[in-house]
Amino acid sequence: MAKHSIIDPVDRIEGHLRVEMEVENGVVTDAWVSGGLFRGLELIAEGRDPYDAAMLAQRVCGVCPVSHCHTSVFAAEEAYGIQIPEGGRLVRNLIEGAQFMHSHILWFYQLSALDYVNPLHALEADINKTYALCETLGLAQTDFAALKDRLAKFAQNGQYSWLSGGWFMDGLAPEAYKLPAEVDLIATAHYIEAIDMQATADEISAIIGGKMPHVQTSIPGGTAWYPSVEKLDDILFRATKLKEWVDNVMIPDAIAIASVYLNDVATIGNNKHGNFMAYGVFDRPSRELDDRFFPAGIVRMGSGAPVLEQFDGAYITEGTTHAYYKDSGEPLHPTVGVTELPEKFPGYYKDAAAEIVNDKYTWSKAPRYDGEPMEVGPLARVLVSYMSGNPEIVAGVNAVLTGLKLPVDASSVMALNSALGRLAARPIEASAVAGYMIDWCGELVELLGLIEAGAVEGNPWFAERVRDTGLGEGFWEAPRGALYHTETLAGNTITHYQEVVPTTWNISPRDEHGVPGTIEQGLIGTPVANIEAPINALRIVHGYDPCVACAVHIVEPKTGREFKMHTSPWGGR
Amino acid sequence: MEDIKQMVVCVGNMLMLDEGFGSHMAKVLTDYDTARESFDDAHARALVDTFCEYDAHDDDETDGRIPVMDAGTMGMSLIPYIRDFDRLVIVDAVDCGPDAVPGTCYTFTPEDMAAYSIMHSLHDMRISDVLNNARLAGHDCDIRCVGVQKKDICPRDFTIDLTPEVKAAVPYAVGAVLELLEIEI
Numbered sequence: 001m002a003k004h005s006i007i008d009p010v011d012r013i014e015g016h017l018r019v020e021m022e023v024e025n026g027v028v029t030d031a032w033v034s035g036g037l038f039r040g041l042e043l044i045a046e047g048r049d050p051y052d053a054a055m056l057a058q059r060v061c062g063v064c065p066v067s068h069c070h071t072s073v074f075a076a077e078e079a080y081g082i083q084i085p086e087g088g089r090l091v092r093n094l095i096e097g098a099q100f101m102h103s104h105i106l107w108f109y110q111l112s113a114l115d116y117v118n119p120l121h122a123l124e125a126d127i128n129k130t131y132a133l134c135e136t137l138g139l140a141q142t143d144f145a146a147l148k149d150r151l152a153k154f155a156q157n158g159q160y161s162w163l164s165g166g167w168f169m170d171g172l173a174p175e176a177y178k179l180p181a182e183v184d185l186i187a188t189a190h191y192i193e194a195i196d197m198q199a200t201a202d203e204i205s206a207i208i209g210g211k212m213p214h215v216q217t218s219i220p221g222g223t224a225w226y227p228s229v230e231k232l233d234d235i236l237f238r239a240t241k242l243k244e245w246v247d248n249v250m251i252p253d254a255i256a257i258a259s260v261y262l263n264d265v266a267t268i269g270n271n272k273h274g275n276f277m278a279y280g281v282f283d284r285p286s287r288e289l290d291d292r293f294f295p296a297g298i299v300r301m302g303s304g305a306p307v308l309e310q311f312d313g314a315y316i317t318e319g320t321t322h323a324y325y326k327d328s329g330e331p332l333h334p335t336v337g338v339t340e341l342p343e344k345f346p347g348y349y350k351d352a353a354a355e356i357v358n359d360k361y362t363w364s365k366a367p368r369y370d371g372e373p374m375e376v377g378p379l380a381r382v383l384v385s386y387m388s389g390n391p392e393i394v395a396g397v398n399a400v401l402t403g404l405k406l407p408v409d410a411s412s413v414m415a416l417n418s419a420l421g422r423l424a425a426r427p428i429e430a431s432a433v434a435g436y437m438i439d440w441c442g443e444l445v446e447l448l449g450l451i452e453a454g455a456v457e458g459n460p461w462f463a464e465r466v467r468d469t470g471l472g473e474g475f476w477e478a479p480r481g482a483l484y485h486t487e488t489l490a491g492n493t494i495t496h497y498q499e500v501v502p503t504t505w506n507i508s509p510r511d512e513h514g515v516p517g518t519i520e521q522g523l524i525g526t527p528v529a530n531i532e533a534p535i536n537a538l539r540i541v542h543g544y545d546p547c548v549a550c551a552v553h554i555v556e557p558k559t560g561r562e563f564k565m566h567t568s569p570w571g572g573r
Numbered sequence: 574m575e576d577i578k579q580m581v582v583c584v585g586n587m588l589m590l591d592e593g594f595g596s597h598m599a600k601v602l603t604d605y606d607t608a609r610e611s612f613d614d615a616h617a618r619a620l621v622d623t624f625c626e627y628d629a630h631d632d633d634e635t636d637g638r639i640p641v642m643d644a645g646t647m648g649m650s651l652i653p654y655i656r657d658f659d660r661l662v663i664v665d666a667v668d669c670g671p672d673a674v675p676g677t678c679y680t681f682t683p684e685d686m687a688a689y690s691i692m693h694s695l696h697d698m699r700i701s702d703v704l705n706n707a708r709l710a711g712h713d714c715d716i717r718c719v720g721v722q723k724k725d726i727c728p729r730d731f732t733i734d735l736t737p738e739v740k741a742a743v744p745y746a747v748g749a750v751l752e753l754l755e756i757e758i
Contacts (some may be wrong), residue, residue, distance in 0.1 A: 146711070154709045192710045 002029055004355055005531040007538060017507060017546050018348075019519070020357065021537060023528050028537065031516065031523040032357045033507045034348060035364035038324075042339050045487070045497035050076035050220045053487060053494055060501070062213040063106070066099040066205060067478035068499075069218050071485040074474030076220035079489045080465035083287060087447055087460035088222030090440050091208060093282045093293075094235065095215060096476075097437040098204035101242050102212075103479035104378070104426040104433075105201065107545050108250060109194035112423070113187060115539045116257050118177040119163060122185035123152055130182040137256050140248045142189050151188065176535045178260050187257065190249050197245055200238050204437075207234055222462035227444050236441040243434035246427060251396075254427040255403035258420055262404060269419035269540040272521040273373055274302030276380035277505070279311065279484065281477035282436060289475055290388070293436055294429070296475065297384035298369070301417065305410045308387035313475060315370040316484065318500060322509040323365045331368060331512065335471060335486050337498040364504050366511040375518045376481030376505045377544060378425035379416065386413065392435060396428035422543030468492035478502050480545045506544045519544055579660040580627060581641040581750060582651065584700075590732060591675075591723035591739045594666040594746075599626075599643035601743055602750070611743040619758040620747070639754065651703050656712040662753045663700055664746065666739070667720030675724035676738040678745040680753060683716050717753040719746050 002022040022030040041060050045053040054072040058065035070092060077084060084092070130144045155163075179187070202212040208225050209215025217225035258265060280289045280296035289296035289311065296311040319331035326340040342360075350358045367374075374380075385393035397416075398408045406412045416424065450456050469492075474485045481502025488496040508517030516524070519541060528534045581602060587593030600607040602624040608617035625635050627642035644651065654661065667679060683701040704716055724736040734740075751758060 150709050150711065154705060157705065195710070 003531055005528055005534050005537070007534060007541070017541070019523065019537065019541055020355075021523055021526075021528070021534070023531050026527055026529055028523050028526040028528055031520045032361055033364075033509065033517060033519045033523075034362040035503075035507055038341070038363045039499070039501075040339070042497045042499060045494050048494055049492050050079065050487060050489065050494065053497065054218070054220060055214075055216075057485060057499070058214055060499075063103055064099060064478040064480065064483075065213045066096055066209070066215055066218070067476060067483050068485070069215060070096060071474040071476040071478075071483045071499075072487075073218060073220045074476055075472040075485045075487045076474075076489075077472065078474070079470040079472030079487055080220060081467045081470060082221060082463045082465055084222040084463055085458065085460045086285065087226075087444070088462060089283050089285070089287075090444050090447070091223040091225060091227065091461070092218060094437055094440045094444070095205055095208040095218065096282065097239075097433045097440070098201050098208070100433045100479050101246075101430055101437075102198045102201035102205070104430040105194050105197050105246075105250065107479075108254070108423075108426050109191045111545065112542050113191055113257075115535065115542055116177070116261055117179060117187040117191070118184050119151065119188040119191070120155055121177065121179070121181050122188045123148065123155065123181075125181040125185035130185050133180075133182045134186060137186075137252045138248070139186060139252045139256075140245075142193070144185055144189065147189050147192075148185060151185075176533070178264075179257065180260075183256055183260065187253060190253055193245070193249065197242060200241055204235050204238050207231055219462075221464060222459075224462070226461055227448065229445060229448060232441050232444055232448075236438060239434055239437040239441060243431070243438060246430045246434055250427045251400070251431060254424055255400060258400075258423055259404050262420070264536070265420040265423060265539065266415050266418050268526050268536050269422065269522050269543055270417050270525075271375045271518050272302075272524065273375075273518070274417060275300055275369070275372055275374045276383045277311065277369055277374035277376050277482055278381045278384040279313075279475035279477055279482040280384075281381070282433075293432075294381045294385050294390065294393075294477065295388045297388060298374075299380070299383040299387055301414050306383065306387060306413055308384065313473060313484075316367065316500065317371075318365040318367045318504075319512050320365055321512040322360055322362065324360050324363055325365065331366070334484060334498040334500050335473065335488070335496075337486075337500075339498065362507070362509045364507050364509060364517075365500075366508045366517065367500050367505050368508075368511055373508060373511070373515060373518050373521070374482075374505055375544075376502045377422070378429050378479070378481075379421045379543075380481065381477060382421075382425040382428055383413070383416065390432075392432035393428060396431055397424075400424045400428060419539050419543045481505060503544070503546045507546050519546070577659045578657070579639060579662070579754060580654065580658050581624065581639060581662045581664060581754070582644050582654065583641065584644050584646070584663060584665040586646050587733055588731075589726050590728040590734070591666050591721075591736055592726040593733070594721050594723070594735060594739055595664045596643050596645070597735055597740075598664045598743070598746060598750075599641050601747060602641045611740075611747075616758075623756070623758050639756075649703060649706065651700075652707050652710070652712065655704065655707040655714040655716075658714055660715040660717070660754075662750055663716060663718045664750060665700075665718070665720055666723040666726065668726075669722055673722045675722050675736065676742040677722040678742050678749055679718075679720045679722070680749050681718050681720065683718065685718075719749045719753065721746055 002024040005021045005023050008018040018034040020032045021028045054069050057072040058069040060068050127145045134141045205212035209217050217223055276299040278296055280292035282293035284291050298309040298311055300307050317331035318337055320328045324342055326342050328338045346360045348361055350356045386397050401408050401412050469490050471488050476483050483502055484500040486498050487494050506518045510516050522540055526536050583595035583599035585593050585595030587596040602620055603626050605617050605621050608620050624641045625638040627640035683704045686701045721742045724738050
């Protein structure tokens with residue numbers, strides 16, 4: 001008999017997610033991932049103009065609004081029959097880059113680190129050893145003695161605050177935390193520094209976008225924000241600070257943490273299907289998807305060494321067989337996709353007492369590429385970039401593999417199809433993005449020089465539309481993966497709007513053939529020693545940074561034991 | 574005293590009757606007409622000469638006056654101010670239990686507030702949580718609090734005002750603010 005294990009809601013994510021797993025002999029044998037939120041933004045966009053849609057669409061999220069805004073304007077620009085000028089392209093890349101920096105630092109420290117780092121254990125750290133370890137790891141140093149004192153005071157007054165969301169607190173999974181106290185102390189110091197770094201990244205978004213979250217200046221046609229040398233200097237200063245911090249702190253931290261947990265993280269979270277997809281992000285002058293800084297592509301490594309394929313958006317479909325929506329019949333391409341509410345909410349359980357999950361069990365549709373589930377996100381982008389020969393990503397991946405004392409070969413790349421790969425992908429990307437941002441600042445300063453010299457024809461920042469009826473598709477990437485918007489325009493009014501967001505790919509339910517989605521497949525086979533503390537499952541789910549407020553549910557039918565975790569999305573329990 | 578950088582931070586939601594006490598106090602300290610509702614002409618003038626509205630873009634140009642911020646319902650966003658100021662006086666409505674008399678004015682420190690070990694949500698943020706987190710991050714600040722016992726914070730009808738009992742406490746609360754700032758006017 002199987003046991004069910006439930007984490008509901010999953011904490012330290014953005015939104016509402018429930019994960020229910022069936023556990024047999026200490027291993028997950030089946031999983032259901034359920035998104036608890038109806039999005040409905042597509043319905044709001046209909047009947048409005050594309051400028052409104054771009055402003056509204058980014059309200060879907062406070063973490064990746066910039067990506068939603070950009071994907072919406074890309075769709076509008078295709079419908080309008082225009083391509084934005086060079087200045088617009090660079091400004092757009094720069095603000096998107098700032099959002100990637102904010103999101104990756106946020107994920108690594110605030111959302112993920114407490115699955116590996118025990119800040120209370122840091123109180124046992126030896127200060128001299130901590131400095132020596134920093135030296136060995138090549139890490140930036142801080143006043144660790146003062147931090148330890150402050151941490152002791154923080155813990156002693158009994159108001160644990162954000163620590164109360166950590167699994168180490170209640171001794172739920174004491175064996176699961178393995179870092180030496182000195183590494184715990186170093187990581188705690190960086191957890192705090194990371195908050196300032198996120199603010200630094202968001203300051204760049206606010207300089208360009210007027211405020212953050214929800215930027216005001218990225219519009220169909222280009223940018224409403226025209227840079228000056230002074231503003232670019234403000235951005236360059238911050239991008240340089242971020243680049244140095246990621247290279248000297250975040251990457252060494254990732255290696256230090258991953259090397260201690262290597263046997264844990266490298267063996268869990270294989271998505272089984274081995275399919276990875278990226279639409280690509282950060283345009284080059286060609287505007288081609290597979291020429292982007294992080295290019296579009298499909299990597300398959302389900303059977304044998306990784307292979308890179310070209311991406312073709314025509315192969316995307318979404319099915320609603322197991323989603324709460326009114327059934328659309330055959331899976332549809334999103335340009336003709338339907339988001340129709342059911343007449344009556346079917347409910348998550350078919351039989352709540354027996355914990356039998358309904359045939360329809362989530363608000364997430366089932367997206368497929370050529371009929372197959374895909375993993376999207378930082379790992380997918382890193383694998384596609386690596387296979388495409390992006391020099392910064394190749395160097396970053398090889399440096400991390402070397403740091404972990406793994407061979408730099410195809411077998412190690414395949415081992416990244418795991419919680420390890422998702423842990424490593426964000427620091428690797430963050431370093432590359434910060435470097436690109438520094439370059440883009442330089443290119444914009446050059447462009448300003450050319451404009452002043454009268455060498456630029458036309459408006460370098462904005463292009464007027466040439467038609468107001470047509471179909472547009474936007475392919476782009478949010479920090480957590482491949483993002484798609486499509487709109488159909490008639491007389492500048494949207495008649496049809498659909499979004500396929502990254503988390504939908506990852507938290508997808510079963511499709512019409514019963515094939516489970518990416519996280520569902522990734523959870524199957526996970527060892528769960530204690531169904532009341534399924535920390536490995538949590539580590540896997542966090543690896544995808546699902547952008548729905550989230551939950552995981554574990555049940556053990558044999559004993560009737562059940563574990564439910566109720567948390568606020570930000571971390572308290 | 575001259576070199577201490579201090580600010581009055583008024584906290585509350587003016588749509589929730591007495592919960593808006595902080596917001597009202599921010600106006601009393603910086604707006605002559607509002608001050609006149611509770612004080613005579615001379616005292617109201619003295620208040621607006623002593624305090625000014627906080628300006629995030631120009632926080633050094635106060636002409637020697639003490640900035641007052643209507644912080645609404647912000648939580649962790651207070652940390653940048655804790656970092657940049659030596660002393661904050663927080664003004665808010667409080668609930669000291671069913672026996673407390675509405676309009677009673679208290680002064681206290683964040684440490685006086687009841688401790689609890691689990692924070693349920695960022696919407697549950699208390700000033701002591703904010704201060705704890707700021708201290709952990711290495712930022713410290715002398716925080717002093719003025720609280721007035723609420724009567725009603727759940728208005729049935731839409732209103733922007735205070736109950737008479739709580740409004741009557743304004744002179745006492747202003748006196749407490751001046752005392753905590755260690756100034757006389």
